[in-house]
Amino acid sequence: MSREEILKTYDQTSDNLLAILHDIQDNKDEHYLTREDLKKVSDYLDLTYGFVHGVATFYSMFSLKPRGKNIIRVCQSPPCHLMGSTTISKELIKILGIKFGETTKDGLFTLEMTSCLGVCGVAPAIMINDQVYGNLNKQRLYEVIEEKRRVK
């Protein structure tokens, strides 16, 4: 669906802003919002560009930078911390060769931190796109990443 088609599915009321931004972002392989997107959305809802930009940067699920095919979100909340998420974070930095907030050169992975994923029963956990991977240790983490690399 094009951006214009997405916009047309919504009424022109400002309470639809978050939903529209979600849809536009999810519709792209690189999972992000461009300035052009924000401009068009602000025109559509009759809001200022600054307002829309402010909203898009407030919420952690929106990104204004292109992201990788696989967005890895590492849960940093206390339950995961207690069960060893620090080791998981360090290991990911090592395996992928990037820091948090960065994307690998091949465009395969983006590494992000996230607050509680709500899957504390299987801590420590990460989320890759829509899927949760829990009860992680170094070995399992390695397997998960390798599998994602193979799928390409």
Added chain:
Amino acid sequence: MSIYRAHILLPIDEGTIQSGAIEIKKELEKRIEEENLKEEIKILETGTIGVIGKGVMIVVYPDKVTYYNVTKTNLNNIIQEHIIKGRIAEEVEHSYEGHKPVEKEYKNVGLTREQQRIVLDKCWKIDPESIDDVLAYGGYRGVEKIFSESISPEAVIEEIKNSGLRGRGGAGFPTGLKWSFTRAAKGEEKFMICNADEGEPGTFKDRLIMEGDPHKLIEAMIIAGYAVGANKGYIYIRGEYELSIKRIQKAIDQALEYNLLGKNILETNFSFYLEIKKGAGAYVCGEETALIDSLEGKRGYPRIKPPFPANKGLWQKPTCVNNVETLANIPEIIYKGSNWFKKFGTEKSTGTKVFTILGHVEYPGLIEVEMGTPLREIIFSYGGGIKGGKRFKAALVGGSAGVFLPERLLDVKMDFESLDESKAVLGSGAILVMDEDTDIVDMLFSILKFFAHESCGQCSVCRIGTHQLLNLIYGIRRGQAQEKDIDQMVKIAETMFDMSLCPLGQSLIMPVKSAVENFRQDFLNKIQNKNN
């Protein structure tokens, strides 16, 4: 409709999916087909059973036997023994519902121990995506009662008031009273909002309610909307909760089809519409006024109170905001009456509470028990005690904005009043258990990091305070601190408590003060170790 000899329930949640529940389901379907049992056995995908860390589980009804760690290999054993021969497959780890464990033998203790379930009563017994299933199991009978007996909105509010139900989102405000404020507020148009922006670390009860029994929430919203005088309701769900959003949407669509939502519900004069609003990742939106701003399409900034949402909420109109778990109590209270509900729990904290037990315990997961159940029982009996036979050190009760409870407070009863006496809070009901090897300083560091990230930045006390606290604990962790820095942390948190605009900044006093008061030695060790 054919009648089945037995039902095989397959709880699907994040935990079981990861352990391969989908493959097991396919295998199960294949095997049932092969054994020619399709006419006799029905396989049902349900919401969570509450047990986590036990792999794929299946429950065989009517025998009420739960099997754990089901694999393709032992699945065959279950089918051969239980489904075909009708006896329990002893080789596979299992338990019975309602089976009381021998107290001494912790082997049989666990989350399947008898619980008092009101909120989660249907959660793993029904197909959450089928309204017919829900209706057969007593769904929507609260709504039916109100309209068939023509109970007035005032009488509904009176019933809820009398039940003593208090908000399960953290603050514990009496629900009936909250409703009466919105009802009494002047205004033609009113709104009912369900706060499903569950972001408190260690809490996932609302997700499991929405995934396991979405219709219960729809029913509760209809009743609440009717009581407060709203014709439009919103369910604001966290953006990360994909499955919850999907199931709630499906439930709304089905309810519309059955005229339980929409214009003139069940041919009465009452019309009620429901809409989902999806969050986008901001912890602060769990605060009700921030949630309202976010719902309006703005940044989620908490508002200055008063005016309260009851008078000026969504689009400055009278609004009532309730938590998912609070609402999930409503249908049963209406159907069975407030006196029935009051039989559970304590005098001032009636009913049940859903707790999530996490961290260093044998059986992490969620349980629903009566208010006033001692913490010790929850951790050692339901949670199976400390993992690996280690000693208990602390429990962080109530989520990140909770309190570190030491061993001497293990016998505290889990209700609003008892916890208040022990300077603790019920909060979201998360219980994070830590064993003897846990470093409390490190845990507090993790909490402070979380708050520094999630502070919305609107008021400077919280924006700066959270980072000041983080800096201090960085120093303590590295051993580059003095003893007075420990007390400085408490002082900052106290200032934040006095000055912050919303509960996010105000609540940091809880973990900071309790960690420092109860585990001061942990802090001193860090400082002294490096200074030596």
